[in-house]
Amino acid sequence: MENIEPPTAVRSRVLKMWRLFFCCWLLAIISKNLHAQQPVVLPPGVAVQMMLPQPAVDVSPAQSYSATAAFDPPTVRVGEKTFYRVTVDATQNAIAWPDEIAAPPELKFGASVRGQISRVEGNRFHPLTSFVYEVTATQPGNFTVPGLVLPIGWPPVEIPPATLAVTETNLVATISARRLALEISGTNFFPGQPFRVRVLLFAAEGNQIEALRELEFNGGGLLTDKLATRQSVEMVKRDGQMRPAFVQETVATPLVPGSLNISAQAFTAGHEFGGPVAISGQVTIAGGVPNYILLTSEPLTITVRPLPDGELPGYTGTMGKFLADKTQLSTNRLRVGEPVQLKFGFHPEGDLTRFVPPSPPRSRDWQIIAGKPGENSFTLIPQTDGATMTPVIPFSAFDPATKKFYDLTIPAWPVTVIGEGLPVQLDDWNAAEKNPAPLKLSGLAMTRGKTAVSLKPLQSQGWFVVAQLLPVIFFWALWRWDERRRFLEAHPEIVRRRQAKRELRRVKIKIEAAAAAGDAEKFVQHAAAAMRVVVAPHFPAEARALVGGDVLTQLNAAERNGRDGETVRNIFAAADAQFGGTSISPSPLRAEAALLVLKTDVEAVLKKLEDKL
Amino acid sequence: MTVFICILEICWRATKSGRGLPQSRTLARWRCATKFAERLGLRALVVTFSLFVANAYSATNDFFTQGMALNQAGQFPEAAAAFQSDLKHQVSPGALVNLGIAEWQGGHAGAAMLAWERAAWLDPYDERAKQNLKFARQVTQVDAPELRWHEKISAVLPSAAWGWLAGVGLWLATGALVLPRVFRWRKSGGPQALAALGVGIFILALTAEFGVAGRTNLGVVLKKNAPLLLTPTRAGEMILTLNAGESARVLRARGNFYFIRTLMGAGWVARENIGFVVEK
Numbered sequence: 001m002e003n004i005e006p007p008t009a010v011r012s013r014v015l016k017m018w019r020l021f022f023c024c025w026l027l028a029i030i031s032k033n034l035h036a037q038q039p040v041v042l043p044p045g046v047a048v049q050m051m052l053p054q055p056a057v058d059v060s061p062a063q064s065y066s067a068t069a070a071f072d073p074p075t076v077r078v079g080e081k082t083f084y085r086v087t088v089d090a091t092q093n094a095i096a097w098p099d100e101i102a103a104p105p106e107l108k109f110g111a112s113v114r115g116q117i118s119r120v121e122g123n124r125f126h127p128l129t130s131f132v133y134e135v136t137a138t139q140p141g142n143f144t145v146p147g148l149v150l151p152i153g154w155p156p157v158e159i160p161p162a163t164l165a166v167t168e169t170n171l172v173a174t175i176s177a178r179r180l181a182l183e184i185s186g187t188n189f190f191p192g193q194p195f196r197v198r199v200l201l202f203a204a205e206g207n208q209i210e211a212l213r214e215l216e217f218n219g220g221g222l223l224t225d226k227l228a229t230r231q232s233v234e235m236v237k238r239d240g241q242m243r244p245a246f247v248q249e250t251v252a253t254p255l256v257p258g259s260l261n262i263s264a265q266a267f268t269a270g271h272e273f274g275g276p277v278a279i280s281g282q283v284t285i286a287g288g289v290p291n292y293i294l295l296t297s298e299p300l301t302i303t304v305r306p307l308p309d310g311e312l313p314g315y316t317g318t319m320g321k322f323l324a325d326k327t328q329l330s331t332n333r334l335r336v337g338e339p340v341q342l343k344f345g346f347h348p349e350g351d352l353t354r355f356v357p358p359s360p361p362r363s364r365d366w367q368i369i370a371g372k373p374g375e376n377s378f379t380l381i382p383q384t385d386g387a388t389m390t391p392v393i394p395f396s397a398f399d400p401a402t403k404k405f406y407d408l409t410i411p412a413w414p415v416t417v418i419g420e421g422l423p424v425q426l427d428d429w430n431a432a433e434k435n436p437a438p439l440k441l442s443g444l445a446m447t448r449g450k451t452a453v454s455l456k457p458l459q460s461q462g463w464f465v466v467a468q469l470l471p472v473i474f475f476w477a478l479w480r481w482d483e484r485r486r487f488l489e490a491h492p493e494i495v496r497r498r499q500a501k502r503e504l505r506r507v508k509i510k511i512e513a514a515a516a517a518g519d520a521e522k523f524v525q526h527a528a529a530a531m532r533v534v535v536a537p538h539f540p541a542e543a544r545a546l547v548g549g550d551v552l553t554q555l556n557a558a559e560r561n562g563r564d565g566e567t568v569r570n571i572f573a574a575a576d577a578q579f580g581g582t583s584i585s586p587s588p589l590r591a592e593a594a595l596l597v598l599k600t601d602v603e604a605v606l607k608k609l610e611d612k613l
Numbered sequence: 614m615t616v617f618i619c620i621l622e623i624c625w626r627a628t629k630s631g632r633g634l635p636q637s638r639t640l641a642r643w644r645c646a647t648k649f650a651e652r653l654g655l656r657a658l659v660v661t662f663s664l665f666v667a668n669a670y671s672a673t674n675d676f677f678t679q680g681m682a683l684n685q686a687g688q689f690p691e692a693a694a695a696f697q698s699d700l701k702h703q704v705s706p707g708a709l710v711n712l713g714i715a716e717w718q719g720g721h722a723g724a725a726m727l728a729w730e731r732a733a734w735l736d737p738y739d740e741r742a743k744q745n746l747k748f749a750r751q752v753t754q755v756d757a758p759e760l761r762w763h764e765k766i767s768a769v770l771p772s773a774a775w776g777w778l779a780g781v782g783l784w785l786a787t788g789a790l791v792l793p794r795v796f797r798w799r800k801s802g803g804p805q806a807l808a809a810l811g812v813g814i815f816i817l818a819l820t821a822e823f824g825v826a827g828r829t830n831l832g833v834v835l836k837k838n839a840p841l842l843l844t845p846t847r848a849g850e851m852i853l854t855l856n857a858g859e860s861a862r863v864l865r866a867r868g869n870f871y872f873i874r875t876l877m878g879a880g881w882v883a884r885e886n887i888g889f890v891v892e893k
Binding site: 336385416418419420421422423424426439440441442443444445446447448449450451452453454455456457458459460464467468471472475476478479481482 | 714
């Protein structure tokens with residue numbers, strides 16, 4: 001008999017398999033949507049702080065406060081300065097320090113400073129506040145500044161009295177008060193012009209160097225750049241001697257014009273150099289717990305002059321000499337609304353400079369967004385496709401050396417801005433419309449087609465109008481000529497008269513020539529011809545067919561019977577004689593002379609006959 | 614132009630080689646002329662001038678070809694600039710149509726429609742210009758300009774054609790009246806009919822001339838949302854904004870403004886916002 005499983009067992013096994021499959025499927029689905037937890041990223045400073053062990057802050061109650069008061073140095077000569085220093089191990093804000101100190105009148109209290117420092121004692125932070133007064137003794141003797149009570153917590157803190165011994169001058173060698181030395185890189189500045197400040201603490205006996213902490217500058221109107229602070233121990237010449245000193249150098253910037261009195265204050269901090277220090281020279285650095293003493297420096301006066309007139313556009317406060325680097329535009333071909341980055345750079349000449357990047361100007365065609373600090377860039381977004389140049393970004397700086405503003409404007413770049421394209425094809429087509437619009441734009445024309453010089457209509461061009469009128473003028477002239485011709489055809493006597501006058505002029509010339517030459521024969525011929533010509537139109541007849549009698553008919557009776565008629569008869573007689581080959585006079589020479597004398601009469605006759613034409 | 618130079622050179626050489634051979638009077642005259650021209654050094658001058666003209670022609674040809682290549686490459690602003698350079702030398706419907714296409718694809722509807730209107734002005738039967746104008750008006754939802762009856766007549770032919778027609782009609786009428794009388798032709802109906810025809814052509818052409826003159830005042834709005842102002846000042850009250858490509862009739866000018874009439878209304882618009890079909 002075969003070993004066959006009962007049906008219930010099979011069923012339960014199938015169920016188990018289905019269950020397993022379902023769980024796996026569910027797991028797969030869920031795990032797909034699960035994400036691994038990302039580790040929390042901490043900023044570096046916080047991470048370091050979490051790793052380094054830190055002392056606790058002392059929050060113990062008031063009874064643990066203590067205070068000290070002392071003169072430093074405790075013995076001075078008359079007129080020498082000393083410092084009255086009160087130190088309380090409490091926070092500055094907790095101390096209600098009086099405005100006036102009750103002191104003997106022989107002690108003149110001058111400038112005062114106050115400062116707070118955190119010192120580590122054991123494994124706790126303890127605050128320490130110092131109040132320091134400059135005191136000058138005017139008379140010798142021992143003077144005591146009485147103590148006072150400060151209401152810090154309960155019981156109040158008692159400030160003990162402090163005694164100063166003032167000796168006569170030159171009697172006792174005294175230790176001069178320990179002070180900071182302040183050095184400034186100049187005395188005349190402009191607002192916003194950075195300058196270098198050095199605070200020196202000379203080494204004590206045995207070339208013992210102490211660090212400085214909580215450095216502050218008093219005077220107001222001054223901004224210090226803590227990032228530009230540098231510490232060093234170096235040999236410094238002072239009073240003709242090279243002495244080791246702890247130097248803390250920083251950059252300060254005056255903010256307001258006027259005369260500023262600057263002094264420095266800082267706590268001595270032993271070996272607590274907060275940061276890297278460059279040490280040169282042989283010095284001693286004491287170990288152990290530092291003695292935190294608040295020191296001050298002599299005040300120095302600087303003059304901050306106001307900026308001169310002539311501020312150029314785009315001045316943001318940049319000071320110093322800068323040279324512009326080549327600007328860079330990420331692309332010069334862009335679409336409307338597409339951003340483009342404009343990078344600029346300026347490198348300074350010298351290290352005492354202040355760079356404030358230019359502000360984005362306002363532009364109608366561009367949206368201008370300044371880049372993040374340190375990026376030195378602008379993001380430009382064109383608003384229209386009519387923009388052909390990026391906007392000019394006005395920028396200028398002030399050079400304290402030349403005392404003048406100069407231009408550093410970022411120039412415009414040529415760009416091509418492409419507008420939003422218009423559709424070249426329509427999707428809808430209304431078949432019901434009578435004259436539907438085409439669905440798409442046509443293709444490019446392969447050839448130019450018929451060309452023209454300009455779009456201006458020909459009719460508006462002067463030469464065309466003249467060219468159109470010229471034929472008309474010609475036709476008009478032709479018509480006028482035809483009219484004249486017809487008139488002359490209808491009045492031939494006018495033509496004949498004109499011809500006769502023309503011919504008469506020609507013959508007169510010949511008469512003149514013949515008379516001048518003394519040629520009587522020709523004179524007579526031409527005179528007779530002239531008379532025939534001038535009377536021919538009256539008949540009308542061919543002039544050569546006329547005789548003297550015809551000429552006489554054109555004269556009136558008086559003329560005919562007078563000199564004029566005689567002249568005509570003589571001329572024609574002579575002409576006829578010439579024609580017949582005979583002479584009218586037995587003496588030809590005398591006859592010729594007589595004929596030539598008739599010239600005047602002939603002219604008179606011709607004149608009268610011509611007037612009758 | 615190269616072919617012309619070659620022909621000139623061939624003719625020159627042919628005449629020189631024909632010395633001593635019997636020649637026609639015309640050829641002999643041409644030989645004398647060429648000899649004379651040669652003495653004056655004109656041959657070199659003519660060839661140089663022909664080359665210059667050929668160069669100029671090929672330069673303009675280059676802008677047209679360049680524009681087409683740029684358009685096909687998708688560089689529409691550059692293509693438009695190339696076509697505009699071509700149009701500076703000579704105006705042609707083909708270049709205007711292509712300029713319009715480049716401007717349209719660059720997003721300038723107003724400039725595109727102005728270019729097509731100009732193409733239609735030069736050649737009313739240019740199918741591309743007509744098609745594109747219809748398409749553009751459909752896209753921009755502007756109407757075609759309203760033309761008066763004599764302007765509609767003038768739009769049937771190119772503007773220059775009407776000028777010549779008027780001239781021909783005038784010459785025909787004047788000649789038909791004058792010449793028969795001058796030549797003393799027998800009076801008949803022929804010349805009088807010709808004169809009547811000429812007068813008819815002249816009057817028709819004159820009407821169309823008025824239409825042409827009227828159409829020179831038509832313009833196209835170039836910029837989108839160009840303001841139509843109540844007064845010819847920058848700070849004038851805005852009546853409405855005009856669509857790019859909208860037709861307008863310019864009635865008068867004052868300072869930097871034109872007084873225009875559109876289908877939407879009348880008012881003043883800045884000069885830079887209007888483009889004339891025929892530049893003033």
